[in-house]
Amino acid sequence: MTEHSTGTPATRRLGFVVIVLMSWLALSGLWWSSEDVVQGSTVRIMYVHVPAIWVAYMAFGLTAVCSATYLSGRTRSIAWDRFAGASAEIGVMFVAVSLVTGSLWGRLTWGTYWVWDARLTSTAFLFITYVGYLAVRRLGGTLRQRARRSSVLALLAVLEIPLVHFSVTLWRSLHQDATIADPNAKVQMDGLMLFTLFLGLFAFTALFVWMVLHRQRVIHLEDTVADRGLDAAIADRRDEVAK
Amino acid sequence: MIARAVARKDLAVELGSRVVINQVAPFALVVMVMFAFALDNDGILQRVAPGLVWLATLFSMLVVVQRSFAVEAADGALDSLRVAGVDPAAIFLGKSVALMVQLFALEVLLVATALVLYGVEPSAAGWGEAFVTMVAATVGLGFVGTLYGGLAAGARGRETLLPLLLLPVVAPVLIGATRATEAAFGSGGATVSEGWPWIGLLAVFAVLFGAAGSVAFGPLVDE
Numbered sequence: 468m469t470e471h472s473t474g475t476p477a478t479r480r481l482g483f484v485v486i487v488l489m490s491w492l493a494l495s496g497l498w499w500s501s502e503d504v505v506q507g508s509t510v511r512i513m514y515v516h517v518p519a520i521w522v523a524y525m526a527f528g529l530t531a532v533c534s535a536t537y538l539s540g541r542t543r544s545i546a547w548d549r550f551a552g553a554s555a556e557i558g559v560m561f562v563a564v565s566l567v568t569g570s571l572w573g574r575l576t577w578g579t580y581w582v583w584d585a586r587l588t589s590t591a592f593l594f595i596t597y598v599g600y601l602a603v604r605r606l607g608g609t610l611r612q613r614a615r616r617s618s619v620l621a622l623l624a625v626l627e628i629p630l631v632h633f634s635v636t637l638w639r640s641l642h643q644d645a646t647i648a649d650p651n652a653k654v655q656m657d658g659l660m661l662f663t664l665f666l667g668l669f670a671f672t673a674l675f676v677w678m679v680l681h682r683q684r685v686i687h688l689e690d691t692v693a694d695r696g697l698d699a700a701i702a703d704r705r706d707e708v709a710k
Numbered sequence: 711m712i713a714r715a716v717a718r719k720d721l722a723v724e725l726g727s728r729v730v731i732n733q734v735a736p737f738a739l740v741v742m743v744m745f746a747f748a749l750d751n752d753g754i755l756q757r758v759a760p761g762l763v764w765l766a767t768l769f770s771m772l773v774v775v776q777r778s779f780a781v782e783a784a785d786g787a788l789d790s791l792r793v794a795g796v797d798p799a800a801i802f803l804g805k806s807v808a809l810m811v812q813l814f815a816l817e818v819l820l821v822a823t824a825l826v827l828y829g830v831e832p833s834a835a836g837w838g839e840a841f842v843t844m845v846a847a848t849v850g851l852g853f854v855g856t857l858y859g860g861l862a863a864g865a866r867g868r869e870t871l872l873p874l875l876l877l878p879v880v881a882p883v884l885i886g887a888t889r890a891t892e893a894a895f896g897s898g899g900a901t902v903s904e905g906w907p908w909i910g911l912l913a914v915f916a917v918l919f920g921a922a923g924s925v926a927f928g929p930l931v932d933e
Contacts, residue, residue: 538929592878599875603861606871616861619926620875623857626922627879634882634911638889 473684481677488670495663503660512572514663518671520565520590526558526675527597531625534618545690546683548614551621552604553682555597557675562594589632596624596631610690712796716804721811723781730774730812738770738816742823757898759828760891763820764847764884770816771809771880772873775855778809779863788863788931798928802856806923810852817844832895835902839909840894846909847887850916854879857923860930886911 474482496514503510530551537547569587570580581587604617724730745762749755755762782788791801821840824830832840858879862872886908892898893905 592881595874595878599871599878602871602874615929619929620861623879623922623926626918630882630915630918631878634885637907637911638885 473681473688478677478680481673481680485670485673485677488666488673492663492667492670495659495666500659500663501657506576509572509575510660512568512575514667516565516568516572517664518667519561519568521668522671522675523558523561523565523593525672526554526561526679527593527624529554529679530558530597530600530621534621537614537618538622543611543614545610545614546687548610548618549683549686549690550679552601552617553679553686555600555604555621556682557678559594559597559601561671561675562590562597566590566594585632585636585638588638589628589635592631592635593628596627600624712800713803713807716791716796716801717807717811720778720781720805720808724808724812729777730816734770734773734777734812735816735819737773738766738820739823741766741769742820742827746827755828756830759824759830760895760897761884761888762828763817763824763891764887766820767813767817767847767851768877768880768884771813771851771855772876774809774812774816775859775876776869776872778805778856779859783863792931798931799924801931802860802923802927805860806852806856806920809855810848813851813855814844814848817848830895830897833902836894836896839902839905840891843887843890843894843905843909843912846912846916847883847890850883850912850919851880853916853919853923854883857919857927857930860927863931882911882915886915 492514496511500511500514502508533547533551533554537543537551540547569590573582574580600617600620603620604613606613606616608616742762745766746755749758779788788801792798821844855876858872858876862875890905890908890912893900893902893908896902
């Protein structure tokens with residue numbers, strides 16, 4: 468009986484794959500790939516920094532999609548809300564990882580932990596916005612209330628984040644341009660470095676999927692416990708009255 | 711029609727209780743004086759006056775928004791309106807307009823304070839620009855404040871939650887309104903023409919959140 472575990476055969480296999488991928492990424496990122504000509508070993512931070520923010524964007528995207536599905540769906544299944552919440556939690560964690568690693572990299576490369584650059588600033592706002600989203604999820608009330616409130620908020624965030632990003636970009640910009648995403652730039656990365664970066668994206672994505680599946684099952688159990696707790700309290704009260 | 715009735719009701723409640731006049735406005739003035747204590751230099755104050763005016767506006771707005779929904783929650787007034795079948799978009803619009811009126815009055819007071827205490831001296835063209843900036847920023851803040859105020863209303867711990875939700879969202883207004891007001895006041899050598907693109911940003915913000923609020927307010931308060 469696996470009732471008291473959040474694992475299934477499928478997620479256990481996925482978890483094993485994640486461990487293998489992460490070990491491979493660590494070896495490739497820390498030992499096998501070469502140092503950067505300009506940045507030296509600090510370039511290795513990139514193998515965590517870039518996949519972390521990639522996963523964060525993916526997570527918030529999933530939150531928005533699940534929230535929209537919940538609000539538009541005829542069934543209004545709470546499962547969509549659980550996926551949205553699980554995904555947002557993991558996204559917040561990965562934005563934090565990305566901010567911390569980026570800050571360390573900045574200290575080594577730019578000589579300062581933080582610069583008031585557009586991308587950094589809007590990423591900080593992204594972080595705070597979803598911390599607020601998670602706070603709203605903990606407001607209490609019924610599951611339906613939680614689902615509706617947080618779904619609407621998640622969709623408002625989709626409106627807010629481009630606006631914040633746009634206004635902060637107008638405010639100032641000096642971030643190093645994206646190296647790979649820029650279509651005009653020839654990718655000038657050593658083959659193994661590029662491979663390690665993509666390996667990182669793949670490994671972190673697998674980690675994200677594994678975490679979301681488990682986290683939403685944990686939320687499901689939490690919701691069930693809360694329901695049963697209420698039922699038990701009602702039953703106790705009935706017993707008292709009967710006596 | 712309904713929106714106007716809701717707005718008139720909110721303003722009547724304020725005129726009766728005078729919470730904004732007797733408590734929020736003095737609070738905003740104290741904030742302006744405290745800024746002067748913290749930045750103890752006339753030159754700096756003149757340079758950063760636009761930013762301080764808008765920061766004080768945002769801090770005051772948090773209090774006003776909470777007040778705007780505290781009156782509703784006290785007697786379950788919002789629920790009564792909903793049960794009566796009032797269109798939530800109309801409630802949203804009405805409460806937004808009432809909030810805008812109160813915010814605009816606060817901003818006039820804050821700009822006047824900046825003139826007196828911080829030694830700001832705008833040109834004639836600058837006055838026009840400052841006025842347009844205040845209108846555009848206030849409309850956006852009114853919509854956003856009502857939307858997130860409605861979200862936080864009816865929940866425990868809303869007093870502490872509202873700033874966390876609202877301040878990141880209004881960051882574009884703080885940036886846009888401060889830059890436009892700097893242009894209007896000529897702070898740091900800015901010219902009046904530099905301000906208009908920022909007013910465009912404020913207008914886009916107001917339109918987007920006006921539309922989003924009309925749609926989203928219903929599901930938020932319908933509990």
